[in-house]
Amino acid sequence: MTTPLTLRNLTAHYGATKVLDDLSLDVGAGELVALLGASGCGKTTTLRLVAGFLQPTAGTIHLGATDLTRLVAHKRNIGLVFQNYALFPHLTVRDNVAFGLKQRGLSGAERGSRAGEMLERVGLSALAGRLPGALSGGQRQRVALARALVIEPPLLMFDEPLSNLDAKLRVEMRVEIRELQRANQTTAIFVTHDQEEAFSISDRVAIMEAGRIRQFDRPETLYSRPANAFVARFVGFENLIPLTVTARDAGRITAEGEGGIDMTLLEDDLGPIPDRFILATRPDGLRVLYGGHGIPARIGLRTYVGRAYHYQAETPAGNLVASGPLGQPREHGETARLVPEPEQCSILPPEAAA
Amino acid sequence: MTGRLHPALIAFAFIVYFFLMGPLVIVVGAALSDTGYLTFPPQGLTLHWFERIFEMSAFRRTLVTSFQVAAISTCFALVIGIPAAYALNRYRVQLPGWLSTLFVLPVLIPEIVLGFSLLRSIQVGAGLPVVSTLIVGHTLLVLPYAVRVISASLASFDFTIEEAAVSLGSPPVKTFFTIVLPNVKAGVIASIFLAFITSINDVSVALFLTGPGISTLPIQILAHVEQFFDPVIASVSVLLMVLTVIVMAVVERTLGLTFLTK
Amino acid sequence: MAAPATALVVLCLVLPVSATITATFYAGGGPFDLYAAFLASGFRRSVLWRTLEISLITTALSLVIGFFTAYAISRTPPRWRSVLIILAVFPLLTGVVVRSFAWLIILGRNGILNDFLVWIGIEGAPFTMVFTKGSVIVAMVYLFVPLMVLTIVGVLENIPDDVIEAAQSLGASPTQTFRQVIFPLAVPGLIVGAVLVFTGSFNSYATPQLLGGDQQMMMGTFLYQRAMVAFDWDGATTVSAIMVAVTLAVVIGMTRVAKHLNPMTT
Numbered sequence: 001m002t003t004p005l006t007l008r009n010l011t012a013h014y015g016a017t018k019v020l021d022d023l024s025l026d027v028g029a030g031e032l033v034a035l036l037g038a039s040g041c042g043k044t045t046t047l048r049l050v051a052g053f054l055q056p057t058a059g060t061i062h063l064g065a066t067d068l069t070r071l072v073a074h075k076r077n078i079g080l081v082f083q084n085y086a087l088f089p090h091l092t093v094r095d096n097v098a099f100g101l102k103q104r105g106l107s108g109a110e111r112g113s114r115a116g117e118m119l120e121r122v123g124l125s126a127l128a129g130r131l132p133g134a135l136s137g138g139q140r141q142r143v144a145l146a147r148a149l150v151i152e153p154p155l156l157m158f159d160e161p162l163s164n165l166d167a168k169l170r171v172e173m174r175v176e177i178r179e180l181q182r183a184n185q186t187t188a189i190f191v192t193h194d195q196e197e198a199f200s201i202s203d204r205v206a207i208m209e210a211g212r213i214r215q216f217d218r219p220e221t222l223y224s225r226p227a228n229a230f231v232a233r234f235v236g237f238e239n240l241i242p243l244t245v246t247a248r249d250a251g252r253i254t255a256e257g258e259g260g261i262d263m264t265l266l267e268d269d270l271g272p273i274p275d276r277f278i279l280a281t282r283p284d285g286l287r288v289l290y291g292g293h294g295i296p297a298r299i300g301l302r303t304y305v306g307r308a309y310h311y312q313a314e315t316p317a318g319n320l321v322a323s324g325p326l327g328q329p330r331e332h333g334e335t336a337r338l339v340p341e342p343e344q345c346s347i348l349p350p351e352a353a354a
Numbered sequence: 355m356t357g358r359l360h361p362a363l364i365a366f367a368f369i370v371y372f373f374l375m376g377p378l379v380i381v382v383g384a385a386l387s388d389t390g391y392l393t394f395p396p397q398g399l400t401l402h403w404f405e406r407i408f409e410m411s412a413f414r415r416t417l418v419t420s421f422q423v424a425a426i427s428t429c430f431a432l433v434i435g436i437p438a439a440y441a442l443n444r445y446r447v448q449l450p451g452w453l454s455t456l457f458v459l460p461v462l463i464p465e466i467v468l469g470f471s472l473l474r475s476i477q478v479g480a481g482l483p484v485v486s487t488l489i490v491g492h493t494l495l496v497l498p499y500a501v502r503v504i505s506a507s508l509a510s511f512d513f514t515i516e517e518a519a520v521s522l523g524s525p526p527v528k529t530f531f532t533i534v535l536p537n538v539k540a541g542v543i544a545s546i547f548l549a550f551i552t553s554i555n556d557v558s559v560a561l562f563l564t565g566p567g568i569s570t571l572p573i574q575i576l577a578h579v580e581q582f583f584d585p586v587i588a589s590v591s592v593l594l595m596v597l598t599v600i601v602m603a604v605v606e607r608t609l610g611l612t613f614l615t616k
Numbered sequence: 617m618a619a620p621a622t623a624l625v626v627l628c629l630v631l632p633v634s635a636t637i638t639a640t641f642y643a644g645g646g647p648f649d650l651y652a653a654f655l656a657s658g659f660r661r662s663v664l665w666r667t668l669e670i671s672l673i674t675t676a677l678s679l680v681i682g683f684f685t686a687y688a689i690s691r692t693p694p695r696w697r698s699v700l701i702i703l704a705v706f707p708l709l710t711g712v713v714v715r716s717f718a719w720l721i722i723l724g725r726n727g728i729l730n731d732f733l734v735w736i737g738i739e740g741a742p743f744t745m746v747f748t749k750g751s752v753i754v755a756m757v758y759l760f761v762p763l764m765v766l767t768i769v770g771v772l773e774n775i776p777d778d779v780i781e782a783a784q785s786l787g788a789s790p791t792q793t794f795r796q797v798i799f800p801l802a803v804p805g806l807i808v809g810a811v812l813v814f815t816g817s818f819n820s821y822a823t824p825q826l827l828g829g830d831q832q833m834m835m836g837t838f839l840y841q842r843a844m845v846a847f848d849w850d851g852a853t854t855v856s857a858i859m860v861a862v863t864l865a866v867v868i869g870m871t872r873v874a875k876h877l878n879p880m881t882t
Contacts, residue, residue, distance in 0.1 A: 367684070373761075378715075381714065464818075497624070
């Protein structure tokens with residue numbers, strides 16, 4: 001049972017505040033999509049709209065051919081996993097898992113056997129008779145997962161499900177969730193603020209900010225080719241250097257930036273370059289060299305990051321973070337040139353004056 | 355947990371609130387009635403019955419006694435209750451478990467039994483004067499309020515702040531007054547007013563501890579109602595309701611009245 | 617630091633109350649003579665039964681009224697919710713005497729209710745309503761509903777929103793959610809409320825005194841009558857001991873039950 005989810009032009013308000021702004025999103029059948037962003041970006045609002053706990057002020061929600069937009073929450077048939085698990089504290093593990101089946105009018109025997117099977121799949125058969133209060137965080141998470149899966153929903157949604165677990169368990173549960181979702185071919189939405197989690201678990205990631213999706217793509221693309229400055233910063237491009245083209249010569253571009261810096265770039269390496277653009281690199285994409293044609297810099301604080309040193313560098317274009325090899329540590333106050341590595345750079349449109 | 359409510363439930367809640375407020379509104383109406391007997395709705399309005407309260411020496415005297423006893427008991431309860439609440443929160447682990455139960459006892463033991471026992475053991479047995487026994491009784495009565503309300507404030511107090519002050523060279527006692535107390539000010543103020551009104555309203559403890567010539571306002575009201583049935587009682591009741599409003603305003607300003615649902 | 621408060625409670629509460637209770641075992645010929653005498657008297661038995669009966673009825677009515685009202689409050693938007701809570705706190709902080717007196721104005725022979733009944737021409741009006749069991753119960757319910765409401769509102773507000781949302785997402789309708797999730801989670805609060813109301817009714821004085829009089833004597837009024845009118849201190853200590861015993865038994869017993877039922881504590 002695989003069904004696509006389609007969100008069209010969703011707008012939502014809390015009182016007078018607009019929290020979701022004309023958001024559209026297509027989640028393919030059987031696909032797992034992560035909604036990623038800082039708190040207040042609208043990711044949880046989106047989830048609550050789809051779940052039916054909030055009503056949009058405009059827009060539609062379709063699951064396959066069914067219009068969910070005005071359907072009451074308890075008729076939507078969506079499996080939800082909550083951040084705090086939201087287990088029923090007065091019901092045993094088995095009854096928690098069977099709860100959704102009971103609402104669907106299944107007989108006691110049927111409920112028992114289906115809940116039992118599901119508990120077996122998540123490895124909790126031995127704890128079926130316990131109350132949630134007697135379980136560890138990871139066990140509660142598994143019960144919550146089993147409870148959402150057992151109703152065989154066409155759509156699964158996860159609201160920061162791993163944020164209350166310790167680091168090791170988080171990675172384990174991530175794999176477990178992904179395997180269960182793959183095995184059932186269930187369409188899924190995964191809300192998180194953790195970039196690593198979003199990238200590792202999902203087919204595609206929607207990076208959100210201020211009630212909009214800033215980029216919706218495969219993790220690999222987001223990581224290497226962010227589409228705008230916001231996403232670039234989000235995925236770790238610490239150096240964003242605004243530049244203006246001064247000369248074009250058969251794909252060889254000369255550009256100038258703040259503080260009189262200038263550099264030469266090749267469209268062969270970087271793709272087409274507009275007249276005004278931002279050159280974005282991670283620290284590893286900006287090399288500290290003694291000479292050559294680069295951005296003049298004064299070396300500041302050096303930090304050891306394992307495979308290299310990172311340097312805080314003061315330049316005419318502002319403070320940048322560059323990297324240098326372990327063999328040749330630079331000292332505080334030295335002068336150097338910072339040279340971007342073309343294959344590790346992204347060309348971004350200039351930021352709108354906000 | 356907001357959500358749609360069944361119309362029948364809304365109607366039910368309305369009736370309950372009518373039931374809760376109606377009798378008090380009737381008392382106010384009766385207090386303003388210009389007839390010599392209790393009636394509602396009032397035929398004509400007058401403030402005469404409020405003047406009568408102060409003309410009747412029994413009411414004047416008992417009102418003063420009630421306020422004095424309430425003020426002194428509240429002070430005592432705070433003076434011993436604040437350190438107790440502090441100890442219970444700060445040293446929870448080290449203190450024996452029965453200690454916190456002990457401070458619940460005044461709530462647990464029927465007040466009327468407490469009153470009678472104080473009469474037997476302390477007033478008759480130990481020969482303590484009437485007013486002193488009354489103060490002892492009311493201090494016991496309001497102590498749980500002081501301990502509980504201040505404990506609730508202390509429960510959200512971060513004791514590492516106190517340790518920070520001590521590490522910066524502030525002596526412990528001074529730290530308590532300059533660091534701990536200001537942070538639970540809201541709880542202290544709220545508990546003063548809650549304790550005060552509890553003492554003012556008490557019947558069951560005072561019942562046995564008042565004697566000829568010395569009585570509290572509620573006991574005087576009870577005695578008066580049994581003999582006369584006039585609007586003076588209604589106007590005294592209105593005065594007590596005004597006091598309730600003042601207490602509620604203070605509690606709302608400090609802890610918030612929703613505190614009382616916790 | 618807790619020493620002064622501890623000393624006060626021990627010296628002025630634990631010891632005097634213990635002395636009262638202990639006295640009952642030494643006053644008669646045998647240790648239980650006073651209790652045997654109490655139970656042998658038809659009148660005294662009737663006081664005890666009446667007190668239990670009135671307290672149970674008051675508790676049951678307060679539970680029903682309190683629960684539905686609290687449920688309505690907890691589902692009201694926050695601004696109105698605090699208004700409703702304030703309106704419930706007001707009677708709670710208004711004295712017992714004032715609140716019982718209000719019912720005297722309403723239910724008295726020349727009271728408002730009788731005036732009204734006469735005015736609309738009801739046969740046989742005015743009726744005698746004060747000094748009946750019914751009037752005591754009405755005034756007691758009035759006394760304790762606010763306490764019940766506030767106790768249960770507190771418990772209902774402690775139920776996390778996401779647990780209710782989880783029930784909805786699993787297909788439970790509002791009615792099913794109420795029956796299978798909200799009500800079971802409120803039960804510990806109902807027990808606490810019931811204990812407060814039952815012990816409060818059982819030990820009350822002002823309300824049975826004003827609305828019940830000698831005709832509807834309860835344990836509280838009987839204790840006063842024994843001690844201060846009849847000067848029968850043996851009788852008074854016996855009544856005291858029974859009141860303490862019933863109160864403690866109810867509190868301890870129901871706390872056990874609540875603990876057993878409350879799944880939140882592990």
